[in-house]
Amino acid sequence: MGQTQKERLSQFFRDLQVQICMGLEELDGKARFTEDWWDHPSGGGGRTCVIQEGRVFEKGAVNTSAISSTLTDLLAERMKIAPQEISATGLSLILHPSSPMVPTVHANFRYLELEDGSFWFGGGADLTPYYLFEEDARHFHGVWKSACDSYDPGSYVRFKQWCDEYFFIKHRLEARGIGGVFFDDLKGDFEDLFRFIRTCGESFLKAYVPIVERRLHEPWGEQEKNWQLIRRGRYVEFNLVYDRGTLFGLETQGRTESILLSLPPLVRWNYNIQPGSGSREEQLLAVLKNPRDWVQP
Numbered sequence: 001m002g003q004t005q006k007e008r009l010s011q012f013f014r015d016l017q018v019q020i021c022m023g024l025e026e027l028d029g030k031a032r033f034t035e036d037w038w039d040h041p042s043g044g045g046g047r048t049c050v051i052q053e054g055r056v057f058e059k060g061a062v063n064t065s066a067i068s069s070t071l072t073d074l075l076a077e078r079m080k081i082a083p084q085e086i087s088a089t090g091l092s093l094i095l096h097p098s099s100p101m102v103p104t105v106h107a108n109f110r111y112l113e114l115e116d117g118s119f120w121f122g123g124g125a126d127l128t129p130y131y132l133f134e135e136d137a138r139h140f141h142g143v144w145k146s147a148c149d150s151y152d153p154g155s156y157v158r159f160k161q162w163c164d165e166y167f168f169i170k171h172r173l174e175a176r177g178i179g180g181v182f183f184d185d186l187k188g189d190f191e192d193l194f195r196f197i198r199t200c201g202e203s204f205l206k207a208y209v210p211i212v213e214r215r216l217h218e219p220w221g222e223q224e225k226n227w228q229l230i231r232r233g234r235y236v237e238f239n240l241v242y243d244r245g246t247l248f249g250l251e252t253q254g255r256t257e258s259i260l261l262s263l264p265p266l267v268r269w270n271y272n273i274q275p276g277s278g279s280r281e282e283q284l285l286a287v288l289k290n291p292r293d294w295v296q297p
Contacts, residue, residue: 001093002145004282005067005111005119005190006087006089006113007111008194008293009089009090009111009197010053010064010066010089010225010273011192012197012198012201013064013066013089013090013091013109013172013201014064014172015177016091016109017047017049017062017091018200019202019205020062020091020093020204020205021033021049021051021062023205023206023209024051024060024062024095026079027056027209027212027213028054028056028057029054029055029056030054030055030056031051031052031053031054031055031057032051033049033051033062034051035043035047035048035049036048036049036050037045037243038056038066038255038258038260040065040067040068040253040254040255041253042067042068042069042070042225042253043067043068043069044065044066044067044068045062045065045066045067046064046065046066046067046072046255046258047063047064047065048061048255048257048258049061049062049063050261050262052265053242054098056097056098056099056102056212056216057095057096057097057098058096058098058108058248058264058265058266059096059264059265060093060094060095060096060098060275061092061093061094061258061261062089062092062093062162063091063255063258063261064089064090065088065092065258066087066088066089067087067088067089067091067100067254068082068085068087069086069088069253070083070085070086072230074251075248081114084114084115084116085114085115085145086112086113086115086172087112087113087114088110088111088112088113088116088248089110089111090108090109090110090111090123091107091108091109092107092108092109092110092245093105093106093107093108093204094106094261094262095208096232096264096265097212099195099215099216099219099220100130100131100217100220100224100225100227100228101130101131101215101216101218101224102211102212102215102216102275103127103129103130103136103211103215103265104127104128104130104187104232104264105126105127105208105282106125106126106128106262107123107124107125107126107204108122108123108124108125108245109121109123109197109200109201110122110174111197112121114290118187119185119190120185120187120189120270121147121183121186121193121194121196121197122180122183122184122185122186123182123183123184123197123200124159124162124163124169124180124182124183124200125144125180125181125204125207126163126176126178126179126180126181126182127140127177127178127179127180127202127208127211128176128231128235129142129177129178129284130224130226130227130275130284131209131227131280131284132178132280132283132284132287133215134212134294136211136215136293137178137294138216138294138295139178139211140178140180140207140208140211140294141179141180141294141295142159142177142294142295143203143206143207144156144159144160144180144200144203144207145160145295147181147196147200147203148181148201150195150196150199151192151195151196152227153230155183155186156181156295158183159181159182160179160180160293161243162181162183162184163179163180163181163182163243164179164291165187166182167179167182168240169174169234169237169238169241169242170242171237171241172234173289174179174234174288175287175288175289175291176234176235176238176283176288177211177288178287178288178291178292178294179291180207181200184244193279195226196259202265226263226268226270227281229266229267229268230267230268230269230270230273232264232266232267232268233267233268233269235263235264235267236263236264236267239262239263240263243262244281246260246262251292284290
């Protein structure tokens with residue numbers, strides 16, 4: 001008897017987790033991932049892989065999960081569906097580098113299936129630099145445009161805009177980073193969508209590793225580190241106030257330690273920070289307040 005749809009996705013995410021962890025360990029060259037298996041109270045569980053205090057990564061995680069849970073009335077209402085059993089499987093990663101010249105990166109790919117048989121896919125990847133290097137922005141967006149083109153030549157423009165709108169910190173009137181792609185509620189032919197998710201997952205290392213290799217040896221000092229910690233504070237604000245994945249995980253009794261791994265280890269909230277005129281910090285803020293197109297659609 002063949003695998004079910006959710007079993008196929010769960011296996012893919014587990015294999016992708018191994019592939020990405022191996023690539024990141026090679027990139028870091030010092031730290032290794034530690035793994036932690038956990039069970040969900042309603043069924044299923046996951047594998048949390050964490051890297052800390054490395055040559056490149058101050059903290060990072062590559063997590064997989066496959067759970068079943070009953071939707072609360074509140075969550076069902078928010079998702080505009082009837083309360084019922086839901087199964088969710090996916091991979092989520094976050095990497096916080098030590099160097100402020102190397103950007104933070106986030107990616108998430110997921111599959112959800114309802115008791116009534118309906119299903120959908122979601123995911124995306126976004127880059128959060130502390131100092132703007134246009135070459136890196138073009139590279140990151142170019143990789144995701146290629147992945148989107150393999151699925152639907154018009155999808156990159158839609159998913160890039162969706163990302164810019166989703167990762168927007170409304171109370172700050174600025175984006176969390178320079179975006180990437182974001183999509184949710186993708187429905188249709190299962191095999192076509194699975195192929196797209198597979199392409200996206202296998203594109204992550206291509207999108208991020210060359211950027212790290214270019215920026216790892218850029219010089220920086222106390223000023224740059226302080227700016228990184230301040231910008232990390234914005235990252236925390238978004239994740240705790242707006243992020244759907246965080247809210248979904250907590251409301252479905254997910255493992256809190258794994259859900260909050262997205263938060264950086266050190267942050268600062270200084271009062272009323274105003275970067276100097278013409279500074280590199282001001283250059284970044286200008287882009288965060290007015291997202292740019294990095295590749296030709």
